[in-house]
């Protein structure tokens with residue numbers, strides 16, 4: 001297996017709107033990021049991934065871009081960006097940009113031209129079709145944010161495709177001019193000195209030309225093969241690799257909804273010349289009767305089955321990302337751990353142990369290193385996210401489900417949980433802004449904040465810092481071969497890693513109960529690499545306490 005810097009890197013995701021506000025307007029910005037680079041350096045991460053900072057009307061918080069080469073005014077200027085980039089580089093931090101090219105904003109110049117007439121030179125930049133008749137869209141595809149994926153446009157009496165909101169028309173990747181525009185734009189950013197791209201829903205850029213009807217579900221993986229892993233997806237990524245990516249020493253990660261381990265070997269194979277790694281969702285896609293809106297926890301054996309399969313199948317063949325949460329997911333500790341005050345820190349550390357000891361590049365979503373929790377929503381008026389707002393409308397206001405039934409589900413999974421401001425200290429608005437934040441601060445900021453945690457050597461923050469440092473010192477964490485143990489246990493997540501003659505054992509108690517565990521013979525008396533509480537590993541028989549986690553080597 002090739003050794004590369006991006007396999008060894010720990011990535012920290014910044015959601016700029018909620019990270020740090022520098023000018024009191026309540027919106028996080030680029031200068032705010034620059035002001036916190038020392039904190040990130042101290043944590044020890046290698047790469048910063050910035051969610052979109054480009055010009056955007058913000059229908060989907062920047063994932064609807066109206067100019068790929070301009071900075072969103074609320075976030076600052078290009079000069080602020082250049083300064084941030086150079087300050088990051090001074091500290092040895094790399095910067096990866098979000099690349100959102102499945103769609104643009106409907107306010108992008110290309111789309112404003114495209115919709116003018118069927119003859120316009122930009123017409124074919126987007127996907128236009130006649131309706132089945134005046135009132136029926138070309139097919140039954142649903143948008144990931146609810147409703148039809150087609151929007152009727154009066155100017156030319158045709159429909160355009162939008163797999164997300166109607167303000168996010170899909171680009172037509174079959175048009176070579178579109179590919180050239182995108183590749184030129186990427187080259188422009190690379191020449192500026194950025195260190196890579198996180199590619200938004202990149203598995204969706206190629207669509208089946210004849211666009212047949214498909215099953216309508218709320219999960220976009222299910223549209224496959226019509227618009228996920230479409231017919232030319234690998235061709236286009238190889239072309240992108242040849243024309244742009246291979247010319248720079250950069251990191252690329254493809255957000256690939258619906259990907260399987262087989263497909264990942266193509267998207268992010270050791271020598272398939274597409275992307276460096278995939279970002280896949282199987283382990284966070286537990287669905288219930290209301291689709292993704294579900295408050296149930298995974299059964300541990302199911303969760304392990306998925307994560308173990310990704311570990312084993314990709315070994316030596318392809319590279320994966322490791323994450324529990326991001327800007328589209330609820331907070332890790334609330335979802336996979338236990339955010340009751342008694343167990344919050346322990347379970348956050350347990351989850352971090354479990355993930356960082358696996359193979360893949362770990363991603364830390366802002367605030368995860370503090371053990372930040374889901375937000376205690378009181379009413380639907382508190383939602384800012386288009387997905388939550390539409391879902392509440394579609395399921396509840398339509399009368400399909402009662403508020404009582406749906407409320408625990410939507411609050412458990414709303415993307416807004418991850419989007420509340422980073423809690424920096426215990427001053428007003430958690431030190432995020434001197435003004436009124438665009439989205440409410442979680443009221444638990446007095447107890448959970450960066451200032452308190454950086455000062456406390458036993459904090460979740462210091463535990464993450466230690467895990468990151470361990471990765472630098474122990475190549476086994478990056479390159480070791482993974483082997484699952486105790487696959488049938490509903491309580492414990494246990495696995496080993498092996499590199500040459502070194503072997504490591506990870507043991508995590510996912511419950512709030514005491515569980516007995518006998519250490520495999522070869523690890524009895526070995527030394528402890530990291531643990532979230534003390535225990536005596538010279539004994540074979542142990543009683544693990546709630547959320548206990550340790551690593552022996």
Ligand code: GLC
Pocket residue numbers: 060063064100164200201255327328
């Ligand atoms: C990705 C992004 C998400 C966005 C969507 C549309 O899934 O992570 O935030 O809403 O793509 O761009």
Ligand code: CA
Pocket residue numbers: 021022023024025026027028029074
């Ligand atoms: Ca601001």
